[in-house]
Structures are given as C-alpha cells and as structure tokens.
Amino acid sequence: MIVAQERAIRAGLCASGIAALVLALGFFQSADWATELWPWEDSPLSFIFLASILAAIALPALWIGVTGELAAIQAGALELSLTYGAVFVYLATLAGDPGQPELWPYLVAFGGACASSVAAFAWSRRIPWRDERRMPNLVWVSFGALAVILTAAGAILVLDADIFPWDLRSETSVIYGFIFLGAAAFFAYGFLRPRWPNAAPQLVGFLAYDIVLIGPFIDRFGEVSGRQLASLIVHTTVLLLSAALAFHCLFVYEPTRLGSPKR
Numbered sequence: 001m002i003v004a005q006e007r008a009i010r011a012g013l014c015a016s017g018i019a020a021l022v023l024a025l026g027f028f029q030s031a032d033w034a035t036e037l038w039p040w041e042d043s044p045l046s047f048i049f050l051a052s053i054l055a056a057i058a059l060p061a062l063w064i065g066v067t068g069e070l071a072a073i074q075a076g077a078l079e080l081s082l083t084y085g086a087v088f089v090y091l092a093t094l095a096g097d098p099g100q101p102e103l104w105p106y107l108v109a110f111g112g113a114c115a116s117s118v119a120a121f122a123w124s125r126r127i128p129w130r131d132e133r134r135m136p137n138l139v140w141v142s143f144g145a146l147a148v149i150l151t152a153a154g155a156i157l158v159l160d161a162d163i164f165p166w167d168l169r170s171e172t173s174v175i176y177g178f179i180f181l182g183a184a185a186f187f188a189y190g191f192l193r194p195r196w197p198n199a200a201p202q203l204v205g206f207l208a209y210d211i212v213l214i215g216p217f218i219d220r221f222g223e224v225s226g227r228q229l230a231s232l233i234v235h236t237t238v239l240l241l242s243a244a245l246a247f248h249c250l251f252v253y254e255p256t257r258l259g260s261p262k263r
Contacts, residue, residue, distance in 0.1 A: 006070065013065030020058035027051035028212065039101050045166045045216060052212035053179055059208040060201035071129045072197045075189040077121035083182030084114035087175055133196035136256060140194045142245055147188035154180030165217070165224055165232035196256055203246040210243040
C-alpha cells in the first residue's frame with residue numbers, strides 16, 4: 001500500500017510538472033489559450049515572467065517525482081500555500097469591483113490550490129529524508145541572502161512600486177509581489193533546514209527561471225534607459241549569478257553533482 005501510494009504521488013508530481021511546463025510554453029509564446037487564463041490584458045513580457053515562474057514550479061516537481069525524495073515537497077508546498085493564499089485574499093478584495101473582470105472562478109481555483117498545498121505541506125513533514133547530505137555553505141549563505149532580497153522585493157511590489165524593467169499594471173505588480181514573498185519562504189525554509197534535498201529542487205527551479213528570462217532580458221537592453229535600465233541590470237545580474245550557482249552545484253561540484261552518490 002505504501003509503495004503504491006508513493007508511486008501514485010511521484011506520478012502525480014511528474015504529471016503536474018509536465019502540465020506546468022506546457023502552460024509555461026503557452027505563456028512564453030503569448031498563446032491565446034494560455035493568456036486568456038490570466039484575468040487581465042497584459043504585456044508579452046509579463047506573460048514571459050509568468051512562464052518563468054511556471055517553469056520554476058515545474059522543474060522541482062519533476063525532480064521530486066523522479067528522485068522520490070518526497071520530503072522535499074515541504075518547501076515548495078509552503079511557498080505555494082503562502083502565494084495561493086495571498087492571491088486568493090487579494091482577489092477577494094477585488095471581486096465585485098465594476099472595473100474588474102469576473103473573478104469568482106479564480107477565487108475557486110486559488111482557494112482550492114491553497115488548501116491542497118497546505119495539506120501537502122502537512123503530509124510531507126512526516127516523510128523521512130532519504131538523502132542526508134548537508135547543502136554546501138555557499139548555497140546555504142545564498143539561500144539566506146535570496147530570502148532577504150525576495151522579501152524586500154515582494155513587499156515593494158505589493159505596494160505597487162515601480163521596480164521591474166517594464167511597466168506593470170497594478171494588479172500584476174501585487175500578484176508578482178506575492179509570488180516573490182512565497183519564493184522567499186521557499187529559500188528561507190532551505191536556509192533553516194540546510195539539507196541538500198532542500199536545495200536541489202530550488203536550484204533546479206531557479207535555473208529554469210533563469211533560462212526562460214535571460215534571453216528576453218538581454219534583448220531588452222536596447223529598448224530601455226534610465227530607471228528601467230538600472231532595474232534591468234540588477235535583474236540580469238541576479239539571473240546570471242543564480243544560474244552560475246545552480247549550474248556549479250548541479251553539474252560541476254562533485255559532492256552534489258546530479259548522479260553523485262548519497263552520503
């Protein structure tokens with residue numbers, strides 16, 4: 001029974017990861033079938049950012065599903081619980097506003113997603129770790145720094161401050177802020193519980209996020225100036241540094257390289 005349940009969960013994680021990747025591709029290409037799922041009209045760059053977030057969710061789900069390290073669900077489930085819960089509350093405050101679209105389907109979707117994420121977090125905390133390796137000190141320090149940076153950026157976006165290298169509509173800024181705050185919890189959880197399986201999914205997800213965004217960000221350098229250029233430089237620098245960290249740990253550093261023996 002336990003083995004069958006584990007196989008079902010792993011299969012579900014892989015299926016959800018693949019579905020998220022398909023949706024990420026749709027947003028990246030601004031395909032109508034994907035962008036129509038977003039409640040507001042928005043810019044192609046905003047949809048590309050959503051694609052990067054979906055890719056960053058998809059790859060950790062696939063990693064956990066393939067490796068079977070089900071205890072690693074904890075950090076991602078906590079992140080999604082906070083993000084979905086905050087978005088649900090925010091949309092509830094907008095519902096009924098004559099200037100807003102019909103939001104009740106989104107309230108149902110985000111409410112259900114929040115509840116399922118909370119349940120997954122509570123369930124996964126009872127799962128023993130298979131891999132006892134500690135995350136490298138550089139990763140541990142980086143996770144602490146990322147938690148602080150994302151908390152600050154998320155709070156600023158929720159307040160609708162203009163810190164992105166393109167113009168955001170107010171609703172998009174607030175939701176991006178909740179996404180950043182959820183991601184801050186993701187990295188903080190790894191910082192407080194510094195096991196390698198608490199780092200690998202985050203790094204895989206961050207690498208996916210970086211790969212989706214780096215091309216569009218580089219292309220934008222010829223299109224912006226002033227504040228947006230400064231913002232673009234900061235965002236691109238973070239992308240390159242985080243990608244280098246993830247690549248080094250996942251593909252170069254022998255103790256944590258993918259496929260290296262567990263200790």
